[in-house]
Amino acid sequence: NAGVTQTPKFRILKIGQSMTLQCTQDMNHNYMYWYRQDPGMGLKLIYYSVGAGITDKGEVPNGYNVSRSTTEDFPLRLELAAPSQTSVYFCASSYDGLAGGTDTQYFGPGTRLTVL
């Protein structure tokens, strides 16, 4: 298993540009998540999905969009990039067999995004 993979690893955007961060997992996990990590701030949840076709906002969703058309893929879209979106983005997945389950989240290697 490759686990959770993310592309690209690095990207520089100009203000106002758009891009999609890709995330794929091959563990048949039903839950998937997007976090951003900023120095001294820990990880903040942007969006999450409990299964294909179902997504919901996390703590910091503004400026982002997601979709979940398949179990494996959970792309994160930035429509109008802003300097405040400069961050490291991590995708994660977990398997939750029951509502309120407690399984471990597995993280991808991250995408380092700079908006100039």
Next chain:
Amino acid sequence: AQSVSQHNHHVILSEAASLELGCNYSYGGTVNLFWYVQYPGQHLQLLLKYFSGDPLVKGIKGFEAEFIKSKFSFNLRKPSVQWSDTAEYFCAVKGGGATNKLIFGTGTLLAVQP
């Protein structure tokens, strides 16, 4: 709302020193607690987790953590650190609800000097 506090933002130790990183959470109900580690340039990996049962949890690489419900704490410990333990450590809590969301602390950056 749930929150997690890691009071030590930056810790510097010499090899063979003992380590204790503090983690306190605020949530009145049943919680599940996690410690993740992020080595330089790498992604987060699970060190250990507490769901129920024995409050002393042992993880990988000689780490352990103790859940003290009365103190709302889940401190991470290691008796003797190595240079390879240099990393950032994140405490996380999952409280009630069906979404499996984790709330992360701000992290503790550990630097171990050889």
